[in-house]
Amino acid sequence: MSKICYINLTTNEISYENYNIENLIYHGRSLTSYLVNKCTSPSTDRFDGENVIVLTPGLFTGTTAPSTGRISIATKKGKGLGMQIINMTGALPQKIASLGFESLVISGKSINNNTIIYIDKNKIEIKSLDNCNKKFVSEIISEIKTTYGNDCAIIGTGPASNNMMPLSTMFSTYPEGYPQYYCTRNGFGDIFGSKNLKAIIVNHDKYFQNICFDEKNFSIESKKLAKLIINNPICGQALPGHGSITLIKLLKNKDNIPSSKAYVPKVKLPLEEFRPAKKINKTCAPLCVIGCLNRHCKNDEEAFSAPAESEVNAALSHCYNIEDILFSKKINTRAFELGIDSTEFVFSSHLYYKAINKVPSKDDIYVLLTEIENNTILGKIIGSKTQGIYNFFRENQELEKLVTKPVINEEKNFNIALDKLFKDFENVDDLELMYRQIFLLSNLGFCIFTAFALINNKEALNIISNMYYYKTGQKITAVEMINFADKCIESEIRNEKDNAVGVIQKNIPEFTKVLYRYFSL
CATH class of the missing domain: 3.60.9.10 (Aldehyde ferredoxin oxidoreductase, N-terminal domain)
Known part of the structure; x- marks a missing residue:
């Protein structure tokens, strides 16, 4: 037990x-x-x-x-x-x-x-x-x-x-x-x-010792599900072929899915500066069948430390029109060493420089990380995130639009369309049905990137319900699993109402902004 x-x-x-x-x-x-x-x-x-x-x-x-x-x-x-x-x-x-x-x-x-x-x-x-x-x-x-x-x-x-x-x-x-x-x-x-x-x-030197009610059949169903994930064009081709750059492209245009041809980096990064000469991790965790981290890289090529590097690169382009992968990696590496959110740092620095009406150089942006490291007054201001910085300059109402908002605020911009895989959900709003399936995957421990293959997929949901039985010994249908996820959402919202004095909204992962676009009409 x-x-x-x-x-x-x-x-x-x-x-x-x-x-x-x-x-x-x-x-x-x-x-x-x-x-x-x-x-x-x-x-x-x-x-x-x-x-x-x-x-x-x-x-x-x-x-x-x-x-x-x-x-x-x-x-x-x-x-x-x-x-x-x-x-x-x-x-x-x-x-x-x-x-x-x-x-x-x-x-x-x-x-x-x-x-x-x-x-x-x-x-x-x-x-x-x-x-x-x-x-x-x-x-x-x-x-x-x-x-x-x-x-x-x-x-x-x-x-x-x-x-x-x-x-x-x-x-x-x-x-x-x-x-x-x-x-x-x-x-x-x-x-x-x-x-x-x-x-x-x-x-601990073991990874796969979580007890299953029926380990043999659980493994058989797991292999079926792995095939579905691998056969999905995003999970099986674009993400392992291009890494997290795929997500940036999908955010710009959902029809612009990269081909399965392996990504060829424009810049080969100096090994001695960014990484030691050792095995590249091509997955973030064992038994991942997607491999979006670095499966597209060879040992002498550019290696990403996390999808955050692609996000930092996109944030620098959006905020400052800086297109420099080496500088993106430099920012991300230093931010990670300090233990801070590298992407939010870029947005925070942008709001700060807008507030003081300065067009910063790359050195100006980078030096803010030193201010954070030294815990100076300026470092504390930048370290307070976009909301905290805005509070310092609240007299400038134009800055409010630069404050990072929860991703759920974007849902109104999309018209989500899902198949009604089960008749039980014919009267359920498509967006709500998507949220239920996101929560289902989160409850079970699936990487959110598998959502491309598993959400809106009746075969996958039925396999997962079989896996639930072989893991726990408790029989449950796909419909019951989705309905349970809905109860989990309702429970979280109810607890938010009991605790919160402000706006009540779903707590959903940042990645959902990609799914809004992917599953929209």
Whole structure:
């Protein structure tokens, strides 16, 4: 039986609760949001010790299901506010699921500002990682792996979180190789910093030991689903052939899907500056059948550390008309070392320079990262994200349009059209049906990129329902799975209403902006 682990950083207490899906029902993202709301109250503020960080692998994470190396991480936004939730990949989700942990619930505040949570097959410990306050992310990872071994998988924060900057986020390590790690969009490194939590470490050499009710048949259905994903032109051709550049192209024109011909980079980057001479990670997690990270690269060619590099490149083009892949990589690399959201940094710098009416040079943009590193007044302003910067210059109302908005605000611009795969959904709005399927995939731990192949695909949904049975022993139809996802959405909105004083809206991944376009008329 798997278990939920409660870790209190104030008291150093660690306790466990047995988890049975038949009794609790919630799993993956839905379990994450359930636990946040169970353990907090409407009066819980962002940096209160009572606030929690909840990490929950998808139900299929740690199994042989293709492209399911995902974990949901959530916390309370603040007093009178709802929940903040992100979805991360890397080596840790499958390892922690393989150890039988259904969820980690972290509360309290440690007195040591270099606290780590160490997990292996025998124990969980709250420990200290000495002298890491001002170290860059790569140095933190190096020290952890030197101490605990290369099999360690890590989710943690960089130096920006020590200063509780809203721009700070979490990093997650890839399997052994280059790139070594990435930093997620829209994370909450400031809450890690408020708890003095530097990293969560899972030291385990196994990936696929999550228990299945019927492992043999689960594997058979997994292979069927893998074929559907691979046969999809986006998942099987464009993404592995071109990497995350595919997504930028889809945002511009959904009919401009790149061919399967491998992407040939215009620039070969100097290895000594951007990466050591070692194996390139071509997937962000084991058993991914898409391989959008670097499958399109050869060892002597340009390698992306994350899809964020494509996003930074697009953001620099949009904000400054800068088309320079080397500069994009330079910005992303430095931002990642500080543990900040690199794409949001570009938008924040743009709003700042608009506010002071200056056309910046590349050096001007780059030096803002040094200001963040040194925690200067200017660094704090840039580190407050676009909303925080706008608050400093609120007298200029023109700047408000440059504030980063939740992606759900874009839904009104698209007319989504899905097939009514099941008669039960004939009266369900197409956009709502898409959201239900997004939540379904998130609950199970699927990479959101699989949405191109799995959403609006009756065969895929039926295979997934079979997999659910072979994983849990609980029979469920595709219709019931989609309806359960709808209940999860309703539950999140209901909890938002109970907690929030502002606008109530769905909490959906940033990537949905691509799906709006892909599934629109």
